[in-house]
Amino acid sequence: MEVILLERIARLGGLGETVRVRDGFARNYLLPTGRALRANDANRAKFESQKAQLVARNEERRTEAQGVADQLNGLRLVIVRSAGETGQLYGSVSARDIADILKEQGYQVNRNSVELNVPIKAIGIHTVKLALHAEVQVSIEVNVARSQDEAERQARGETLNSADAIYGANEDEIVPGGGEFFEEGGEEDEDRA
Structure with missing residues (x-):
């Protein structure tokens, strides 16, 4: 047609x-x-x-879209979600979630403006494009973390491993795995079997 x-x-x-x-x-x-x-x-x-x-x-x-884009330029959102030890989210962050958070902060952005081809399913800092008008686009950073503290550490550029995020930076307090370490072929293996 x-x-x-x-x-x-x-x-x-x-x-x-x-x-x-x-x-x-x-x-x-x-x-x-x-x-x-x-x-x-x-x-x-x-x-x-x-x-x-x-x-x-x-x-x-x-x-109007350019005015909103000027306000959004360089914006960093922090989204706190539950995640496993590997950083995999229990669920995901969708375009609707991002649009809702932007609306709560007072920006006029609808869900269709968020260009997110696949939902965010892992913690980290993600760049998301917003198409506010056919001629106006802007990128924002979305920091997905398990806690506000973890989000601040990610924003500073610290690399987080899964043990740090769960047990804290001091590994002496709690040891991941929590058991004794057995070498193969030693006496300990025979006792364990």
Whole structure:
């Protein structure tokens, strides 16, 4: 189906372009959301008469998105989640989680703006892109950790091994594994068997 785009859409086209898209994409997304019109003579005439208003509205949205992007530039989020010894999260951090945290902090970001192809499933510092407008993108850092203290240590660049994160930096207090160390072939092996 051919449609006339009423705004710039990434990887598809710019304002006023006539593009060919799949029928389902046009019927289910572009037409109902007001992002496009069917490409026919009547709609072309309608677009030409409203072109100045559409360009002004697009510029206004881009300016608003740029303002939010300027505020978000360099932002570091800290997300505390439960994780195992290897750093694997019990669950994940999704685009919805990031959008909700940004909204709590007062930023106008919706879930669809967070470009996260796969959910975050491990602790660490992750770079996440936000597409606030087709022409405005910004990257933020998301620091996923088991505790606020661990997040601060990750932010300083300290390398954390799993034992440090669970037992503390002083290994003399608790020894991971908690048992005696047996060498192969020694008397201890015979006693253990």
